[in-house]
Amino acid sequence: MTTNRGRKDVIRDRMTATGESYNVAARNLKSMKDMGATREAVRTQRWRPAESLDVPCPCGGLCEPGEKCDRCHARHRHVSRFPGSRTEVETWADRYDCMGCASSYVLTITLPGRPWGIAETVVRGGSAESVVQARVFPGVRHPLLRPEESEEGTESEEG
Ligand SMILES: [Zn+2]
Ligand SMILES: [Zn+2]
Numbered sequence: 347m348t349t350n351r352g353r354k355d356v357i358r359d360r361m362t363a364t365g366e367s368y369n370v371a372a373r374n375l376k377s378m379k380d381m382g383a384t385r386e387a388v389r390t391q392r393w394r395p396a397e398s399l400d401v402p403c404p405c406g407g408l409c410e411p412g413e414k415c416d417r418c419h420a421r422h423r424h425v426s427r428f429p430g431s432r433t434e435v436e437t438w439a440d441r442y443d444c445m446g447c448a449s450s451y452v453l454t455i456t457l458p459g460r461p462w463g464i465a466e467t468v469v470r471g472g473s474a475e476s477v478v479q480a481r482v483f484p485g486v487r488h489p490l491l492r493p494e495e496s497e498e499g500t501e502s503e504e505g
Contacts, residue, residue: 383461384483390438390460391486395425405440408457412442420446429488430454433478435461462486 360371393404403409403424412422422442430439436456443450463482470477482488 380464380483383464384485386460387462387483388485390457391427391429391462393427395423399423399445408455409440410453413451415444415446415449417449418444418446420444422449422451425450429462429482429486429491431480432490433465433480435463435465435480438462462488463491 357368357371357375360366360375361368364371364374366374390406393406396403399412399421405424405427409424412424414421422444424440425443426441427438428441429435429437431437431454434456436458438455438457438460440453440455441450442453461483463480463486465478465480467476468479469475480491482491
């Protein structure tokens with residue numbers, strides 16, 4: 347638990363403004379803060395691949411041009427992006443599929459300031475060993491980790 351005076355002041359300000367209890371105000375402030383980052387993370391991950399290579403990739407233009415395929419000599423196209431690490435929240439994996447055959451490859455990239463979650467250092471039980479644990483923002487699909495369970499009813503969307 348952090349005992350940060352600045353943070354408490356912010357919570358008290360909100361309590362005064364909204365009449366919320368301390369816990370409710372703290373929770374709402376936290377979710378507001380997470381929401382902007384969450385929206386950004388979901389946008390970073392969810393987009394439709396470009397129809398052709400003539401148009402800019404809708405992922406935000408931060409990907410590399412797809413390589414030429416060794417097998418069929420068509421080009422690879424950026425088709426998806428997902429978190430590329432369990433603990434490095436700015437590490438993403440970009441998948442490229444060949445437009446002519448089933449060939450594909452994955453590039454690991456870093457997107458500074460566009461994390462897919464929050465990394466927290468937690469102290470684990472008995473051994474008091476501290477480990478880094480990442481929390482995935484709701485709405486972000488992580489191949490290795492599960493999103494927070496607390497959000498209800500926002501799971502079912504498929505892309
Ligand atoms: Zn792209
Ligand atoms: Zn190919």
